[in-house]
Amino acid sequence: AQKVTQAQTEISVVEKEDVTLDCVYETRDTTYYLFWYKQPPSGELVFLIRRNSFDEQNEISGRYSWNFQKSTSSFNFTITASQVVDSAVYFCALSNWGGSEKLVFGKGTKLTVNP
Amino acid sequence: GAVVSQHPSWVICKSGTSVKIECRSLDFQATTMFWYRQFPKQSLMLMATSNEGSKATYEQGVEKDKFLINHASLTLSTLTVTSAHPEDSSFYICSASSGTGNQPQHFGDGTRLSIL
Numbered sequence: 434a435q436k437v438t439q440a441q442t443e444i445s446v447v448e449k450e451d452v453t454l455d456c457v458y459e460t461r462d463t464t465y466y467l468f469w470y471k472q473p474p475s476g477e478l479v480f481l482i483r484r485n486s487f488d489e490q491n492e493i494s495g496r497y498s499w500n501f502q503k504s505t506s507s508f509n510f511t512i513t514a515s516q517v518v519d520s521a522v523y524f525c526a527l528s529n530w531g532g533s534e535k536l537v538f539g540k541g542t543k544l545t546v547n548p
Numbered sequence: 549g550a551v552v553s554q555h556p557s558w559v560i561c562k563s564g565t566s567v568k569i570e571c572r573s574l575d576f577q578a579t580t581m582f583w584y585r586q587f588p589k590q591s592l593m594l595m596a597t598s599n600e601g602s603k604a605t606y607e608q609g610v611e612k613d614k615f616l617i618n619h620a621s622l623t624l625s626t627l628t629v630t631s632a633h634p635e636d637s638s639f640y641i642c643s644a645s646s647g648t649g650n651q652p653q654h655f656g657d658g659t660r661l662s663i664l
Binding site for chain 1: 590591592597639641656658
């Protein structure tokens with residue numbers, strides 16, 4: 434069975450601090466995809482990244498970066514120089530193929546960035 | 549980018565009412581649509597998977613007769629909550645996939661359902 438664990442329920446930081454959101458996953462599949470989504474208070478899900486199991490390269494997109502380590506089954510997400518607009522619930526998710534299969538979500542981490 | 553429209557965004561109704569939620573893929577053909585439910589401060593849980601032209605596959609614990617899913621076309625899936633009760637109050641989100649395997653699912657903006 435697939436499982437995603439986000440051990441951090443809530444994180445609170447002050448603006449401009451760096452923050453890392455942890456994600457640990459479990460799967461028996463050799464091919465799988467990992468995702469991060471942002472859910473602001475308005476409720477919609479904002480897609481941030483998809484990474485397949487064959488690509489362990491770290492990725493950077495502006496202030497966002499992701500660290501994928503198969504050895505520890507982790508896919509952590511770092512926000513550099515956080516801003517108030519980053520305040521949201523962030524979900525890590527796993528699917529077994531192409532993102533067209535059902536997603537298994539972690540419980541989410543609520544990030545609050547204070548001014 | 550791909551757009552999925554979900555309607556209504558918010559609905560409040562009396563207990564015993566049936567409520568229909570629509571999920572439309574606006575600029576691509578969605579061979580597969582997923583329906584998720586999210587209770588306050590909780591994660592998203594998959595309710596069912598629907599493929600165009602066939603019966604939906606429900607996750608364990610989800611009542612088929614209560615949550616009717618129809619996916620009659622490649623651009624539209626509907627979720628009907630029949631005889632809704634207060635415990636059905638939740639945030640329902642759909643997602644759509646073209647089934648190519650190369651593109652991630654595209655999510656609608658969700659529907660907040662409140663049953664009085």
